[in-house]
Amino acid sequence: MTVLLKEKIGPSERIKKLIPRYLQLIKEGKRDLYYDGVLHGIYQWSPGSASFVPDTGEHAIPTEERVVVGDHDARVGVGYPFPGRELPSSKVGLKHDPENWAQDFEYFLENNPAEIYPNEYIVGEFHWRFDEARELKYPEEIDALGMKAMKAGSGGSSLTHTCPDLSIGLSLGWQGIVDKVIKYRKKYEKLGEKKQASYLRAAETTYRSVIRYIKKYANKAKSLANIETDKDARENYLKIAKVCENISTNPPSNFREAVQWIEFYQIVDRMIGHGNGYGRLDQLLKDFYIKDMNEGIITRQLARELIAEIYLKYGGSFFALAGRNEELQDNTNELSWVCLEAYDIIGEDNGVPIGVMWHSDIDKDFFRYACEVLYRHKAGIPTLVNYDVMRESEIYSGVKPEDAWNVSYSGCQWYCIPGKEYCDQDKNCIVIIQCFLQAFNKAVEKNIEKFEGLWNLYCQEVENALIALRDVKNAEYKWQPLVWPEIVGASQTHGCIEAGKDITDTGTGIYNYTSVNILGLANVVDSLFAIKKLVFEDKKITLQDLHKAVNENFAGFEEMRREILKVPKYGNDEDEVDNLAVKVANHFIDLLKSYKNSKGFHFRPSLFMFMGHALAGPILGATPDGRIKEESFAQGGNPMHGRSVNGITATMNSMAKLPLNKVIGGPLQFESDPSFFAEGTNPVETIEALITSFFEKGGVQVNLNIVSVEKLRRAQKDPLRYYNIVIRVTGYTAHFVNLDKKYQEDYIRRTRFKTAK
């Protein structure tokens, strides 16, 4: 294997001592994340549940009802509820307004313990999401609209994968942010703008509570130092105390403080419950690193380890590396290497969703190193994304070029302009395969005789689902800043404090597109193509017989099902069917762009599915592409499981035909068997060549896993022994054995590329 590093790197004894605790937390399921059930997985919304379901507290649900997403939570569960029983809202009454929310949040932070573990340089973790203390619930009017959308084939709850711009906080510090809030509050008070003034009072409460929360860590460190007998450990606690004390109010003055600042920011941000990314780490920390290196107060190894510590602490958070700068030149710098080395030294047992942003001028050595790391640890880390396509697609959405250059991978398949976007992305969905099935039913009723007839019905159904989704979203947008403002996030946004408005509100001056996951693309394409060929062209099957077969889950229709399976399928580089995929994609791209949300921004699709594809089978039933109801649906823009038969290059060619620069993300799942990288095959160079080729053709993201089916089967039987298999499931990495059983099965049944001979 190529080794590009100039020195041999590895974890220090200190880091080695930290790792076991994090692995133990994963083994014990303490980082697991849950849905309230199958419906939420599919429609990204379910009656009464506006988010991932709380693990503890009175709003938690019974263990057997919930679905495990995997060890994807930023928080560390302790298994018992939030101990504070005196939330202010429990006395004054829960009101849907930011001040009421902020008072609860202040109380919540005050009652969160400061815990420091031996050998840590970077401190901080949390045990409860805020919605385990204060109920996150929308008014009932949303439930009615949600049910209507579900029936039409869509749904959504607004918790997002946006990306705050931490450079704001790193330069202002928390006191600077508070001062800014006070300045604008006074302005709005003077103007008599009560709503804005009230919001800024809530913001001030929130940010002051953050300051006290960080000071709590400083005090904890001091008291630990007082009782510590070991000299080095004592000095370390004093150092932690000094760092925390300083950054509780001031902007960080050096690299270590900056890393610690980011860590605390993530804690208070993630307590709110979404899946935010935190931007381009190698850009945020670059100046601190250069300054400290010049002053000789840091070494590259120490920098690596400090970053490795935030990776260990926050398996759920997302950072981006490389990409281009404002002049569109390569942004790779020494710190990009350090950030990747930080993962390299903690290795394969740890899931850290970092994204390396490739572009056509990227430092070749750095990109090869990313491929090398990916191969060495075989854990799907880093994910590789195409900066150029991401930037193009943001511009296609309407983002100004002067903003678009700063696009940052922000988790899963998402990307954002840090601090300038709140695009409601993550949990919205149009189940186009449901729309298709509804159209199929109507086509049979109406005795449709031509393909175009079926196509038009399908288009109408997708539009109906979109309209229903729009209505839910607009209702949620009205309530979101009142029910669940993201005040912490607003502090790192360009314009929110200035406008006296929450990041979730309308009229903040930031981009507010609604991004929507698409479920069942390949199944819609394969179904449409099979019908086009077998029903309308070859007339081998009638639409009525096919309908009957689908309703019977193909029981007694095996001959027909096989006939259908023989028809070409999307994902094999066969133009006839791939062109239909392009047509289906272009349809929903144009359709979504033609509808606007109440904030004045349009909808945009993402070729992605978190988990719904693995759950929806039995609920939606069999499909005319020969898929029986027990099978999963295809995931995101990927071909249907088991139907890529011409090799990974053919699948890449097929996927690259889709207009990926007009959607907001669409990862290729490249599931490979270890035999694909057999001895003598130059694995790193092969990975690099495959992915660069795919990206040059317009691909936007590759999640690569290298694991055999046999090993996964063994892991299912003996989870404790194989607890450490990390896979990049879709948008995130998880330990295989921590996944829901249905999801494990879905994962195992995906097409695995191997060497046949």
Place this chain on the structure above:
Amino acid sequence: MEKGIITNIERSSTVDGPGIRTVLFLKGCPLHCLWCQNPETIKLYPEILWNSKICIGCSKCIDTCVKGAIKLVKGKLITDRNLCMKCGECVKVCPSGARSLAGKIVTTDEILTVLLKDKIFYDKSGGGVTISGGEPTLQDEFLNELLLALKYNNVHTALDTSGFARWEVLKKILENVDLVLYDLKQMDKQKLYEYTGCNLDFVLQNLQNIDESGISIWIRTPVITGYTQDEEGIINISRFIAKLKNVKRYELLKYNILALQKYEWMDTDYILKKMHPPSEAVMRKLKKLAESNGAGEVFYR
């Protein structure tokens, strides 16, 4: 334009030459290796395969065959291969995909279109097209036209051959070949003839000729328990390699049991059906032996 008969095109291969490659399998082979892994590529004409595991027993093939060559015997479909005209009608009506035709007649242009689909992947990875078989040199005219077209398109070409072809034929083919994957199975004349029908002196001479011509060579030995899994044989091959100038790599290929099902699909008995592939330990040992006897860079899989 030339026409050829092929059995398969395998894209995204990482093991048949350098980089990412498309492997084209030509049909027809003059040898009869006992362990043949691709028995469907031996005959020069199309053959019907039947996969009992996915057959749904609809009997449409029986009804369609004008020659009455297909019969149901004790739950098994037996095709009378003498009666069968290889017309492929039974394949067309088969809904399950259980019946298939090994052997498709294609023109150079048709095949070139497919081979060029992954051009960017070849270029980035230092890969290209590998022509395998069967013994591809049997279809030398088709092969020459195809290789020329590939070179015209700047595609790296590898020829996977047993070397069992007249030198004049081979020499002409090699004009447009960048790398030869050369099978060397046994260094015992008698055994080689017995197991494969191949003349050792003849293939060694061809190998030396190729080496003289300056083309890069990878030598490959299929390791077959009881036939070529033989320490002395590997040592002799390695010593022979040591004398050549242009061998870049020596690969030991472990016998694999995937071939077994292909024999079943062809209603043919496989002599080696009960044989076990060599163990990892054996492969490692052979690799070491090869290395210590001058074979250069050795890989096994």
